[in-house]
Amino acid sequence: MVASVPHDRVRRPEATACAAAAILAGFSLACGPAAAQQATSQVQLDEIVVEGAGGKGVAPAYAGGQVATGARLGVLGDTDTGKAPFSVTSYTEQFVRDRQARTASEALALDPSVRATQGTNAPFDSLYIRGFPFNEGTSGEFAFDGVYGVAPSFRVFSDYAERIEVLKGPSAAMTGVAPNGGIGGVVNVVPKRAGGDLTRYTVNYGSNARFGGQLDLARRFGANREWGVRFVTSLNDGRTAVDHQKEQAGVGALALDYQGERFRAWAYGVVQTDRFNAPSRPFFMAAGVPVPKAPDGRRNVTQPWEYSDVDDRGGLLRMEYDLTDRVTVFGSAGGSHTGVERYFASAPTVTSAFGTTSTAPQFYGLGVDRQTYEGGIRAKFETGFIRHAVTLQLSRYVEETSREFAAARGSYVSNLYNPVGVPAIAPLRIGSRPRLSDSTLTGLSAADVLSALDDRILLTVGLRRQTIKAHNYLSNVGTFASAYDKSATTPFAGLVVKPWEHVSFYGNYVEGLSRGDIAPATATNAGEILAPYVAKQIEAGVKLDVNGFGGSLAAFQITRPVGELSPARRFSESGEQRVRGLEFTTFGQVTPQLRLLGGAxxxxxxxxxxxxxxxxxHTPIGVPRVQLNLGAEWDLPWIKGLTLNAAVIHTGKQFVDAANTQSLPDWTRLDLGLRYATDIAGRKTTFRANVVNATDAKYWAGAASFGTFTLGAPRTYLVSMSMDL
Incomplete structure (x- = not known):
């Protein structure tokens, strides 16, 4: 029998027996020595497996609790990181809560391969992974439980995340084509689900006057605890650390599951709303103007009457059935809807070295509907001394968008260092939201993981045949403009060799795929559709895991084609970007009281x-020479339950134009925190206090691929209290 209880509860012999009694009694609340004695007289437990509230299917946490021991690798499924021929990191819910990270982007702040290109006070999260953009443009690139088309499009809140995983490098062969063509990596959100029983309430505060709360409930039912339910809801509202900015955000997430002997099923639903007044925006530099010195992060040129309202809802149903002990069929179906209504300038333009800005707000309404389907079979068998784990999978992703994008009615002038308030400019409205595009991505993939010598040698091979079909329509009109129907095959291969128990050498070759661009109206070949872009990665590295402390060192090279307009005004795949990198990561416990996480x-x-x-x-836009992250936690020996944490984040110089004439200087940020865990009236209670940018450094945080750049976060105070009831 396997019993699951929250991993962070205090365990006593009588408590363990009481938990067993509760399971047998079908949630009886009677506990104590008598119940323990009754339980031990009724059943002999062969094994107790302690898990977090995430339940079966979630890799356990590594020593220190900040990262997990495994992650999902697309068609390969859940894989132990030490046996994966790729670079992947899975951040735990515990780590996310301790940093008080509200979004997936904030949760990745200590990953040395990731950089945010939008600020924490913007209504949109976009990243660079290994020097390539992620979730830019039309968005929707966050995966949810391994599939696209379910997660919110613009910002993914951490309330419903049990794990936030980063698979680094092109991965279309394993995960399918990203909806927006990102090839630097994949961010997968593993949703919370019921493991043990949990009732947790959290209240929080963030400067300047932003208050919120979260309720997290988990229960398991049935004679064998086969039914589970997890419900998470939160609300945050108030003024942020940025001048005259307000945000109201709400989340509701429900996870149901059934864990039978051979049949298993999971159902998820997520509803999310995010509303900003005066949202922070990235900036664009006028040609020939040097990038000015970064102002105070509190400064905000966006006006209080500019706003962003985003509503998301999504759902996913997963099922799997064991035909035999070695053969499993699986399938899933899901979808989402995103509704956007906003009125602001996409990117105010900096027109002088003195910080003068010009802003022309435009009304923007967007509707996105997505559906996702997949099905397949997994089988395990042997050929001689070689073991095989084979997967065949068919997937389909459908997306339809409609948009209202009106012209600007007017503009206003402000200044980075001394923003000015101006009277509201009434927006122009078209009054309808015509169709903008639709696309269908279908894929057929096959993979085989071959292992020998007690998993000392693992060879992974596979490929995916991907077809991209799309129709584009005239903006604000909805009449047909162009069509796209292209296919490509992308392979992948990876090798892991473990000469010693704690050391793994690995290498891989993997390809990424994104749809080719359509020649713009200004090109001599306007409307011509380019073939899909194929990005290629070669990587080799070593992973170490010794006594609860781990690390990895990887060298990689990624090349990606780029569509460009030539001097003769012909649009073609004439450009190519190459990024070579050396990546070092570390995690785990140096001592039982000291934990490290980060790298370079x-x-x-x-x-x-x-x-x-x-x-x-030249150096591509937004690609620095160095990215350094180092976080540490220290359990202070003088006061039981008190933990000090600190993190240093450094980013090198970045260019914001392909000509390399405009650049952002390097920057360094210090985050500090304090955590105190105790019992109040027998209830586990944790107090957290974090300071983001403790030194109040003024810096430009990052540049996006199309040449915009964002202001770094000001000093921000975060305080919370959580109690397990």
Missing amino acids: TLLDGELTRAAAAANIG
């Missing part, structure tokens, strides 16, 4: 081909 990434980005010959050899 050295990047060498280069435009190896370009339509403008003068740009060949």
Whole structure:
């Protein structure tokens, strides 16, 4: 028998027996020595497996509790990180709560391969992973339980995340084409589900006057605890640390599951709303103007009457059935809807070195409907001394968008250092939301993990045949403009060799795929559709795991084609971006009281081909030479339950134009925190206090691929109290 209880509860012999009694009694609340004696007289437990509230299917936490021991690798399924021929990190719910990270983007702040290109006070999360953009443009690139088309499009809140996983490098062969063509990596949100019983209430505060609360409930039912339910809801509202900015955000998430002997099923539903007044926006530099010194992060040129309202809802149903002990069939179906109504400028333009800005707000209404389906079979068998784990999978992703995008009615002038308030400018409205595009991505994939010598050698091979079909319509009109129907096959291969128990050497070759661009109206071949872009990665590395402390060192090279307009105004796949990198990560316990998490990434980005010959050899936009992250936690020996944490984040110089004439200087940020865990009236209670950007450094945080850049976060105070009832 297997019993699951929250991993962070205090365990006593009588409590363990009481838990067993509760299971047998079908949630009887009677506990104590008598119940323990009754339980031990009724049943002999062969094994007790202690898990978090995430339940079966979630990899257990590594020593220190900040990262997990495994992650989902697309068609390969859940894989132990030490046996994975790829670089992957899975951040735990415990780590996310201790940092008080509200979004998936904030939760990845200590990953040395990841950088945010939007601020924490913007209504949109976009990232760079290994020097390539993620979730830019039309968004929707966060995966949810391994599939696209379910997670919220613009911001993924951490309330419903049990794990936040980062698979680094192109991965279309394993996960399918990302909806927006990202190839630097995949961010997968593993949703919370019921493991043990849990009732947790959290209240929080963030500067300047932002208050919130969260309720997290988990229960298991049935004679064998086969039924589970997990419900999470939260609300946050108030003024943020940025001038005249307000945000109201609400989340509701429900997870149901059934765990039978051979049949298993999971159902998830997520509803999310995010409303900003005066949302922070990235900036664009006028040509020939040097990037000015970064202002105080509190400064906000966006007006109080500019706003962003985003509503998301999504759901996913997963099922699997064991035909035999070695053969399992599986399938899933899900979808989501995103509704957007906003009125602001996409990117105010900085027009002088003195910080003068010009802003032209536009009304933008967007509707996105997505559906996702997949099905397949997994089988295990042997051929001689070689074991096989084979997966065949068919997937389909459908997306339809409609949009209202009106012209600006007017503009206003402000300043980075001394923002000015201006009277409201009434927006122009079209009054309808015509169809903008629709696309269908279908894929057929096959993979085989071959292992020998007690998993000392593992060879992973596979490929995916992907077809991309799309229709584009005239903006604000809805009449047909162009069509796209292209296919490509992308392979992947990986090798892991474990000469010693605690050391793994690995290497991989993997390809990523994104739809080719359509030649713009200004091109001589306007409307021509380019073939899908194929990105390629070669990687080799070593992973170490010794006595609760782990790390990895990887060297990689990624190349990606780029569509460009030539001087003769012909649009073609004439450009290429290459990023070479050396990536070091570390995690786990140095001692039982000291934990480390972080690492460093050295990047060498280069435009190896370009339509403008003068740009060949230049550094791509937004790719720094160095990214350094180091976080530490120390359990203070003088006061039981008191933990001090600190994190240093450093990013090197970045260019915001392909000509490399405009750049952002390097920057360093210090985050500090204090956590105190205790019991109040027998209830586990944790107090947390964090300071983001404790030194109040002024810096430009990052540049996006299309040349915009964002202001770094100001000093921000976060305080919370959580209690397990």
